Amino acid sequence: MPADALSLRTVDVTRYVTPLREGGSLPALVEADDDFLYVVKFRGAGQGPKALIAELIVGELARTLRLRVPELVFIQLNEAFGRTEPDEEIQDLLRASTGLNLALHYLARASTFDPLVTTVEARLASQVVWLDAFTLNVDRTARNTNMLLWHKELWLIDHGAALYVHHTAPDWAEQQRRPFPQIKDHVLLPQASELADVDADARALLTPDVIQAIVALVPDEWLLEPDRTPTEQREAYVRFLTSRLAASETFVQEANTARHALV
Structure with a gap:
């Protein structure tokens, strides 16, 4: 792909499926409006947006080097998800992450x-x-x-x-x-x-x-x-x-x- 053609799709979270607690920043598995599942990295997590910046830049560098990386997408999180989550830790994370986050396409059964x-x-x-x-x-x-x-x-x-x-x-x-x-x-x-x-x-x-x-x-x-x-x-x-x-x-x-x- 030519350099000037690089782009990421943007999707919206439609369903919060489950937290992935093995990750230190508490990522989550979600469903988006394209009906695919994604692992979301939240901007409100401990390292903040800089972790998302590194995820995006290094992931796309890896793809350019012809290494296999799940598709990266921008993912919009509505503030309503923070209001309905019963777990207080997750609720705080979702509230702090309203807006644009980053997600990786979920590789089922990997x-x-x-x-x-x-x-x-x-x-x-x-x-x-x-x-x-x-x-x-x-x-x-x-x-x-x-x-x-x-x-x-x-x-x-x-x-x-x-x-x-x-x-x-x-x-x-x-x-x-x-x-x-x-x-x-x-x-x-x-x-x-x-x-x-x-x-x-x-x-x-x-x-x-x-x-x-x-x-x-x-x-x-x-x-x-x-x-x-x-x-x-x-x-x-x-x-x-x-x-x-x-x-x-x-x-x-x-x-x-x-x-x-x-x-």
Whole structure:
């Protein structure tokens, strides 16, 4: 898909099905007005809209790299859902999340990836490790793989913990060369023996125009930094990603060093 054609559908919640309490931010399974089921990430959860921003940006970067990610959609939540929910914790979350949220298409009957049961081939493992090193994703460990097996294929989910530097200082976007020692804990690192080849392919796919188009998907109402316009905040994400990509040999070398220490 051309960069200028990137878009997400928008749907409305019609039925709150059940909370997914295994998620720290209390996501939920809902039905939307297109009759599909979605896993919703709420803007009113603990990490706020920045978790949704990371989910959106990293999910679409993964899709551009030809990795499997459930369809992402914008999902509108009406304030009425907060009034009718009997659980007070969920009620508070729904009230704080009225408006535009983010959701992933629900993969029915998918199973959680278990590294002791399923072997991932080297190239796919390298692609996932590269993505997570690039985006500083701390949440793809053996304890919490954030991957599913669906129809015998590997799918990536839950990228809200990525780009964690945007929760830090106002100048977070200048930390493009930040070390990422957490890569040593990546569940697929032992199989990721093709990082150099994957790096070359990824740099070709993630052009400046593509990165700009992905970041442009972020809605204004999620960009809440004081004293900075939404345009300025998007520019910070673009600057961080393009500069980190330009120096990708740094995080590739870091991942390879960590891998060699393991194998």
